[in-house]
Amino acid sequence: MEKGLLIVVSGPAGSGKGTVNAMLLESEEYAFSVSATTRDPRPGEVHGKNYLYITREDFEGRIARGEMLEHTVYCDNYYGTPLKEAMEVLESGRNLILEIEVEGAMNVKRRYPDAVLIMLLPPSFAVQEARLRGRATETEDCILKRLERTKSEVALLNHYDYVVYNRDNGAGICADDIRAIVRAEKCSVRRHAKASEDYFV
């Protein structure tokens, strides 16, 4: 059984990464892994489905023992990807998609250098701004914060492996781009270190 690929998809607000990842996940070749968090479950959320709801003590113990692939703190709560669950997905042959922000992506790459880092971008900052304002669901203050944050996100693009542009109504094209990236990566000589010896066995 060939191992799956660990694929990190990052992208600023308005890049459409949620839509694109949902398209990939329609196929059984792709999977999410359930994140762990220390925040309380909201009404209707299910342990093991939405999140693994664990205590702060448990979470910090996992970090200390190197059992988290990546984690972050948001509003005083921990969020992160347990290493064991992630590795189980890869061993099953499915490709694991992690939708995480840039700092988390850098941590994943350090912990698991075989990860493929993909940044999804709107065609330009101007288009991104127009999309965020078009949503009309957020305050001006919130929009400005998201746009400001985009600068530090895109600044890390050179640490990523691939950039995929989400042009108008382009989520399907982006999903195809990512499928092509996965197919190509599986042919990369880096991932076939022993191919020249194995050929003669």
Add this chain to the structure above:
Amino acid sequence: MEKGLLIVVSGPAGSGKGTVNAMLLESEEYAFSVSATTRDPRPGEVHGKNYLYITREDFEGRIARGEMLEHTVYCDNYYGTPLKEAMEVLESGRNLILEIEVEGAMNVKRRYPDAVLIMLLPPSFAVQEARLRGRATETEDCILKRLERTKSEVALLNHYDYVVYNRDNGAGICADDIRAIVRAEKCSVRRHAKASEDYFV
């Protein structure tokens, strides 16, 4: 207009590279460039279609002036890819396929580091041998020479970017692999060196 990719496809006898490349060339996105040679045209061959038939003096002058992307000597004649014709294909936005052996591939990579090197392989040496014997069009001596040559070819696999395995009746799958590689390479951050600046323009 986005520049095309220069794609080198190498592979030992029996890898099926001719069939795979012919499939790619059915699309206008892919092109061959006409090679130059110092050998005489055979009956029916057309200058500018099969080869550019040029004199030894002309060929050696082009080498000296750095006007050949790669060249090789075979049976006392030069064969090679003129740089100008190759660059014209890339500037037109089409992807250029060069079907050349490993030494030529290494030369291309030195002259044009953006080239993508793909090695097409049968699933194993044993299958390759069975395929060559199954053809029954070559002498035992010739088959042994081809098999022997394969060892030095596969030894250079680690200098290639991708390895594509041609399994039974797999030429169509190989062509799809190569199309995925081209699509992925066009998303690679290496090929978008200024993307993070351009995003805010």
